[in-house]
Amino acid sequence: MSSVHKNRPSHKRKESEANPSAEPQADDVGQVDWREQTFNDGLTGPVEKVSTPQDLITQSRTVMIDIDPQYLTPTLFDSGKGTRATRLYHQTVCHWLDRHPLGKKAEVRSTGSGLHALFHLEPVVVFGSTADRDLWATVVRAMQNTLPCDPNAPGLTALTRPIGSTNSKNDRKVKQLRPGEPIAPEEILQFVDDLRRRPFATVAGILYGADRITPCPVCKANGSTLAALDRVGRCYARCGTVKLVQLVGSFMSDPSTRGEE
Ligand SMILES: [Zn+2]
Known part of the structure; x- marks a missing residue:
């Protein structure tokens, strides 16, 4: 994955304005609370450098579903070992994803406190117009509504956490629980169309x-x-x-x- 430092886009004025600093900072060492864009260039860095308002998002790379144990009934993660997030994955979420036509291809990360299911688009969807962006904002919401998740979670503007970075809430490292594979945007659109009918x-x-x-x-x-x-x-x-x-x-x-x- 790219970082704001090694992959700072000089050809896109808005983004270099948003990420003006190329100086290494203390946070780089443990990447404490770093985030990773699911949109635009997929930059990683401190949240204030990589978070982006929806109207500056020009492409979607990944559809993210944030599954947080605090919103779920505890019987979904009451067996096995490890943190609530890893128990939730092994006891419940891996089964949901294996029954989901696209879930089998989703990457899952334990963020230290919850799970991020990441549906990686290939090719990346470039928005040709505001209508394209609005369509994909709706698509992301529809995908999120297929699993129990935080109803107030961000959609198109979602940030995940880079693998290996540290979550300061509990000092845990972000881990990959299953690798993903690329998903064609047409597969997502077809699924959302099926979802609309049934x-x-x-x-x-x-x-x-x-x-x-x-x-x-x-x-x-x-x-x-x-x-x-x-x-x-x-x-x-x-x-x-x-x-x-x-x-x-x-x-x-x-x-x-x-x-x-
Ligand atoms: Zn009943």
């Missing part, structure tokens, strides 16, 4: 691997079953019609119990 069935397939879920994950009533239809779910025991937000919500933690590890 949102409930697609997400139920990723999260539960089935189109009939027993017991119903929303009411959990004895003998209940949730049938995943294209656009909604149907629970014949208690819930009646179940919306996608309820299905995804069955994985989310109670907001009053949320906190860092």
Whole structure:
């Protein structure tokens, strides 16, 4: 991956203005709290040097889904060894990704406190117009909505953390849990199109691997079953019609119990 120092773009005026310093700094040593752009040139560096407002983003390199244990129900990471993030990966998230048509190709990093699933685009998508950028902002949101994640997480402007950098919240190093492989932008667009036509069935397939879920994950009533239809779910025991937000919500933690590890 490139760094702001060795790959400082001199040919793009806006970016060199945003990253004016080529002087090595103390933070370089452990790359403490460095970030990596999922957009533009994929620069790495301190957050204030690499974060970029959406209207200055000219290309998308990676679709990122931020999966943070603090937003998820603890039964998703209550077994195995290691940090909450690594347990969450091995117990739950690796299965979600293996059922996701694109998830098998996603890179996953443990950021020290959570997981970043990274869908690397090849070729990089260059925006020819504002409409292109708006389209991809919508595509990133749609991809994020296929997994339980922080609803306020950034979309197109997301920053990941470089492998080997240090997370100062807990002094942990950022680690790669699985390597990714390149994904053609057309594959992402096709998936999002399928998702638009069959949102409930697609997400139920990723999260539960089935189109009939027993017991119903929303009411959990004895003998209940949730049938995943294209656009909604149907629970014949208690819930009646179940919306996608309820299905995804069955994985989310109670907001009053949320906190860092
Ligand atoms: Zn139910």
